[in-house]
Amino acid sequence: MPEPKSAFDATYPCDFYEPAELFEPDQMYTVPEIGRLLQGLEADAEVDPDTEAVLVDWAVPWVMVHAEDMVVGEPLEEDGPGYYGLAPHAIDDADSEDGA
Template sequence: MPEPKSAFDATYPCDFYEPAELFEPEQMYTIPEIGRLLQGLEPDADVDPDTEAVLVDWAVPWVMVHADEMVVAEPLTEDGPGYYGVAEHAVPDDEADAATDESA
């Protein structure tokens, strides 16, 4: 049920990360991992199933909105999840250079 804004002590801007801010440039993530990252958690944080369902509900539209800044990979196994990462063109040059230096 909708509530009037006056019912809340405060409201905040609805700011979300950009893929280049959220992802490590050389890593790929599953939807549940993206949901955790969007909430400031580690990708492998232990969350209960109900919380994970909410995180996935947030992550799916976020991925769709940012699809032009992302890449997708096929699952590693036939029944495994897909993986998503930041596209090279979406990473600022200084971050891309640092990621290349680290992997060398």
């Protein structure tokens, strides 16, 4: 059910990280790990299953929106998760923005 904005003490900008801000260039991450990173947690932080489900729900569309700046790695095990990391051009773009 929608709520009036006046019901909230404060509202905040809806800013999300760019992949180059979120990922280490030499690492690959699962969707649950990406969800944790988007919340400012460590990729391996312990979260309860209900929280993890919400984080995954947020991470999936973020991955889709930023797909052009990412690469995909096949699961390391037959029934394991896929992994995502920075595309080479996203690393180069981040370096050039930093003045490197």
